[in-house]
Amino acid sequence: MADEIKFVLDERLNELNSEIQGILYNMKEPLSGERIHILNKFTRGLIQAHYNQSGKKVKRRPVNEALLLTTNEGEFIPPELDIPTTGTEEFTIPTFPIEPQKDLMHESLNLQVRDFQTKKLIEEPKKEIPVVIKEVPKNIDLTEEHVSLIKSQVNGDELASATIKGLFYVVHESQLGENEITILNAIRPLLEKKQGLFHDKEKFTKLMNKTAKKNKVAKEELSPSKLRYFLIKHLVNFGLIDPILNDPKVTKIICGGPNLKIKVQRENKELITNLEYINTPQLKEFIEYLAKKSSKKITEETTTLELEFENFRIHINVGVEGVPPKFTLEKTI
Numbered sequence: 001m002a003d004e005i006k007f008v009l010d011e012r013l014n015e016l017n018s019e020i021q022g023i024l025y026n027m028k029e030p031l032s033g034e035r036i037h038i039l040n041k042f043t044r045g046l047i048q049a050h051y052n053q054s055g056k057k058v059k060r061r062p063v064n065e066a067l068l069l070t071t072n073e074g075e076f077i078p079p080e081l082d083i084p085t086t087g088t089e090e091f092t093i094p095t096f097p098i099e100p101q102k103d104l105m106h107e108s109l110n111l112q113v114r115d116f117q118t119k120k121l122i123e124e125p126k127k128e129i130p131v132v133i134k135e136v137p138k139n140i141d142l143t144e145e146h147v148s149l150i151k152s153q154v155n156g157d158e159l160a161s162a163t164i165k166g167l168f169y170v171v172h173e174s175q176l177g178e179n180e181i182t183i184l185n186a187i188r189p190l191l192e193k194k195q196g197l198f199h200d201k202e203k204f205t206k207l208m209n210k211t212a213k214k215n216k217v218a219k220e221e222l223s224p225s226k227l228r229y230f231l232i233k234h235l236v237n238f239g240l241i242d243p244i245l246n247d248p249k250v251t252k253i254i255c256g257g258p259n260l261k262i263k264v265q266r267e268n269k270e271l272i273t274n275l276e277y278i279n280t281p282q283l284k285e286f287i288e289y290l291a292k293k294s295s296k297k298i299t300e301e302t303t304t305l306e307l308e309f310e311n312f313r314i315h316i317n318v319g320v321e322g323v324p325p326k327f328t329l330e331k332t333i
Helices: 002-028 032-053 104-123 178-193 201-214 224-235 280-293
Strands: 144-151 158-165 168-173 250-255 263-266 269-273 304-309 312-317 326-331
Touching: 158 224, 178 201, 178 224, 201 224, 280 304, 280 312, 280 326
Parallel strands: 168 269
Antiparallel strands: 144 158, 158 168, 250 263, 250 326, 263 269, 304 312, 312 326
């Protein structure tokens, strides 16, 4: 009896000893399983190449790859290979159409809506929608109206006029030559300080001739009336919009901002002019000029101005960051 117990203990100790040796081996050689894995792949590759040359197809079961393929030193478990020597049929996984799950509540609501719509179409007869065809005038009457705005008091020449056609109000002015522009720029600084010279035609003509001689321009190329018109327009009156103010039928002038055509109200019609302030600085300069004429000051906190002078009521939005300046000028009489 004692011998049997000793035999069982010895067998159990041998098993434990074998397991401990396997664990110690794997601790010393942790990549042994990886090397065996590479050897297995290499072997499978050789077998695959051999059967490719012989025209036979290779089938195999995928082996469960593991890092630990052996427990004893020098022992390994070869992978199971299933290489049939006959037959070339390939195994394909059958595919079955998978129906998407239906939302029964949504489907029920859709059926109820379709049933209701169908029932409604059956019960209610179709209503005929009357078609209204508007008559379009074949010929639009665009009569052209000429308006004389400013004439010379000396020779009666028309210095500014307007043409009204359809929705457009086009302002025309006498054209200036290069020499006339040169003389205007030369005279302007002096007349900004002495505006009384505008009312004395003789003194103005002498100043013009003197400036022309100094700039080597023939006085015959100059028109005193034309030069006076442009100087008074920009130095005394309202600049760009000044010709329009001479039309007695214009009651309102609207400027929505720079690079926008100025609009006018004339005989209860809104017309688009050919005039515009080409940029923000030009428009702001005009607004500052209006404020100065009415003895108003524009500060950083000023956003709007209400001005009244010379039978005009002017509402101004000075303009802030992101909002362009604009104004509305309305005649009070």
